[in-house]
Amino acid sequence: MKCDEIRGQFSAYLDEELDAQARAKEEKHLDGCASCHAAWESYCALHHAFASLELEELPADFSANFRARLAKERKPIPPKKKLYQRAWIRVVAACACLLLVIGLVDWSWPSLNADTLNNATASEGMPTYELYTQDDSIASDSSAYSAGSNDFAISANDGEKVREESSNLQAKEQDMERKIIRNWNLSLQVADFEVAFDALSQIATTYGGYVVSGESYDSYSNAYRSGYIRLRVDAGQANAAVDEIKELGKVENQSFYSDDVTTEYYDAQARLVQYEAQESRLLALYEQATTVEEIIAIESELTSVRYEIDALTGQLKYYDQLTQLSEISITLYTPASDTQSVTLSGWSAFASDVRAGFLRNVNAVLNFFLAIVVWVLSHAPVILLFVLLVLVIFFWYKKRKKKKNKQ
Amino acid sequence: MSNKKDKAPRPSRIPAEEWDLICRARTGDGRAFELLIAQYSKRIYNIGLKMLGSSEDAADMTQETLLKAYRNLPRFRGESAFFSWLYQIAVNTCRDMMRSAYRRHENVFSDTDYEDAYAGKVADYAHMPESVYTEKETNAYLQALIDGLTPQYRLAVTLREIAGLSYADIAEVTGVSIGTVKSRLSRARAAMQKQLAQDMEQYPDLLRLIGKGGVKGEM
Ligand SMILES: [Zn+2]
Numbered sequence: 291m292k293c294d295e296i297r298g299q300f301s302a303y304l305d306e307e308l309d310a311q312a313r314a315k316e317e318k319h320l321d322g323c324a325s326c327h328a329a330w331e332s333y334c335a336l337h338h339a340f341a342s343l344e345l346e347e348l349p350a351d352f353s354a355n356f357r358a359r360l361a362k363e364r365k366p367i368p369p370k371k372k373l374y375q376r377a378w379i380r381v382v383a384a385c386a387c388l389l390l391v392i393g394l395v396d397w398s399w400p401s402l403n404a405d406t407l408n409n410a411t412a413s414e415g416m417p418t419y420e421l422y423t424q425d426d427s428i429a430s431d432s433s434a435y436s437a438g439s440n441d442f443a444i445s446a447n448d449g450e451k452v453r454e455e456s457s458n459l460q461a462k463e464q465d466m467e468r469k470i471i472r473n474w475n476l477s478l479q480v481a482d483f484e485v486a487f488d489a490l491s492q493i494a495t496t497y498g499g500y501v502v503s504g505e506s507y508d509s510y511s512n513a514y515r516s517g518y519i520r521l522r523v524d525a526g527q528a529n530a531a532v533d534e535i536k537e538l539g540k541v542e543n544q545s546f547y548s549d550d551v552t553t554e555y556y557d558a559q560a561r562l563v564q565y566e567a568q569e570s571r572l573l574a575l576y577e578q579a580t581t582v583e584e585i586i587a588i589e590s591e592l593t594s595v596r597y598e599i600d601a602l603t604g605q606l607k608y609y610d611q612l613t614q615l616s617e618i619s620i621t622l623y624t625p626a627s628d629t630q631s632v633t634l635s636g637w638s639a640f641a642s643d644v645r646a647g648f649l650r651n652v653n654a655v656l657n658f659f660l661a662i663v664v665w666v667l668s669h670a671p672v673i674l675l676f677v678l679l680v681l682v683i684f685f686w687y688k689k690r691k692k693k694k695n696k697q
Numbered sequence: 698m699s700n701k702k703d704k705a706p707r708p709s710r711i712p713a714e715e716w717d718l719i720c721r722a723r724t725g726d727g728r729a730f731e732l733l734i735a736q737y738s739k740r741i742y743n744i745g746l747k748m749l750g751s752s753e754d755a756a757d758m759t760q761e762t763l764l765k766a767y768r769n770l771p772r773f774r775g776e777s778a779f780f781s782w783l784y785q786i787a788v789n790t791c792r793d794m795m796r797s798a799y800r801r802h803e804n805v806f807s808d809t810d811y812e813d814a815y816a817g818k819v820a821d822y823a824h825m826p827e828s829v830y831t832e833k834e835t836n837a838y839l840q841a842l843i844d845g846l847t848p849q850y851r852l853a854v855t856l857r858e859i860a861g862l863s864y865a866d867i868a869e870v871t872g873v874s875i876g877t878v879k880s881r882l883s884r885a886r887a888a889m890q891k892q893l894a895q896d897m898e899q900y901p902d903l904l905r906l907i908g909k910g911g912v913k914g915e916m
Binding site for chain 1: 742759907
């Protein structure tokens with residue numbers, strides 16, 4: 291019985307992975323027991339045979355092949371940085387500083403401010419004009435809207451293709467449930483706006499979802515009413531929901547797009563598993579920790595690991611939500627209460643409406659750009675000063691860093 | 698407006714020289730990456746040889762592993778040693794290749810997990826090819842011994858005997874506990890030992906191949 295126990299430990303003894311006490315026990319027994327000693331010798335033989343094997347060389351062309359393959363590889367993509375490190379945050383911060391400086395200058399020289407403001411809005415006299423024109427283009431200029439919507443569908447598909455290419459390799463070889471976000475865009479012409487709105491919220495609840503947001507506007511000429519409503523429904527039943535929505539009116543335009551997040555999803559999952567393993571290792575260490583320094587060190591490690599775990603769990607939940615619920619965006623429009631004028635004056639009224647709206651929009655766009663040009667030119671001294679300041683700081687920083695590196 | 702984005706602080710477990718190469722490789726420096734992996738690629742290839750059996754598959758696996766490492770280098774944060782991270786990728790790549798080969802050859806329609814299919818079994822030496830005895834080559838015979846092991850045992854033996862990793866490293870690379878590593882190695886060796894004893898009875902020549910040399914024990 292004792293001999294069995296001793297031989298059961300041969301493997302760990304051979305690898306020098308026994309603690310001092312267990313090792314001493316093995317040594318003592320092997321010294322005294324001839325049969326175990328013989329068994330030990332033959333046990334070692336296999337290990338030594340492995341150890342005496344020379345590692346095989348890589349194929350002769352491997353290195354050249356790999357170098358060629360590596361050259362085709364793009365730069366490794368860095369992971370998302372923490373908030374304060376991201377470049378766009380810095381750009382936004384810089385812009386905010388610029389605006390602040392300009393705001394201060396404008397405040398101290400009010401005459402300058404008045405000039406630019408007049409230039410920017412004088413021709414329209416309507417400060418929130420851009421906002422209105424957008425609504426108009428949906429309501430009155432349905433052809434322009436649908437062209438825009440097509441563009442959107444195409445660009446969404448392109449994005450998907452690129453992403454798919456980059457994730458193809460990993461996703462294909464691993465057999466896993468694909469995580470795909472599916473969304474629809476529909477535009478519908480309906481007879482009764484209120485009824486359609488109610489029916490859509492009804493559909494959302496029927497198909498295991500909810501209404502995300504809804505809004506409606508009256509067009510400037512009061513000739514049309516339009517609305518925009520976003521639903522989330524259970525991804526499995528989304529097709530049925532879309533079919534039912536289409537029954538509500540005349541479908542003017544529809545598009546579908548999907549986004550494959552399989553790679554991102556499983557990547558996050560794998561990292562979560564790693565962090566959880568790390569957490570349990572840290573907890574085990576924590577149990578054994580004796581000094582205050584150890585405890586503090588482990589605790590700070592634990593905090594950062596848990597922070598990562600929380601972030602990843604949140605990310606997974608977010609993906610789950612997006613893949614389990616599909617979003618359907620519906621643009622509704624209808625001839626509003628004041629339909630009479632349209633029906634009476636017929637096609638010519640409609641055409642002139644479209645033309646008026648179109649011209650108005652062109653004007654607004656031109657004025658908008660003009661206002662930007664005027665603004666930039668009038669603020670040129672301040673902007674120049676600011677840019678100069680940033681450059682000076684930048685070069686000073688670079689110089690200092692170079693000095694540091696040399697040391 | 699800081700410029701130090703590609704020179705992250707060095708984690709304590711990573712030697713300075715290695716960290717320098719990692720940082721340079723991250724910015725797309727292929728030469729630095731080659732230096733970084735120079736001492737590991739041969740070992741990864743040999744792990745592949747033992748795990749997958751063919752030199753083509755092993756070379757494919759090595760290339761795939763190194764490319765994955767290159768792509769994911771920015772995610773390496775030094776929580777484990779670099780070689781351990783690299784071997785983790787190699788092991789996952791091996792597993793994927795074995796899994797898909799298994800699906801292709803054995804049961805295409807089966808949904809059972811590849812490793813589950815061998816549950817409870819340490820080794821299967823029913824199909825030892827005759828040639829390994831007649832060729833009289835140590836390497837071929839040892840490869841056959843390893844081939845007969847079921848995947849998780851084969852992995853443990855390969856990482857210990859070929860890659861020379863400690864139990865703690867094997868545990869980290871394969872994602873199991875040190876106790877599991879210990880018991881897997883012990884069982885795998887017992888199975889190989891038993892087969893070796895049987896084969897030696899039938900083919901006494903094997904004694905010369907495996908020999909009793911080196912018993913003088915480094916213990
Ligand atoms: Zn004994």
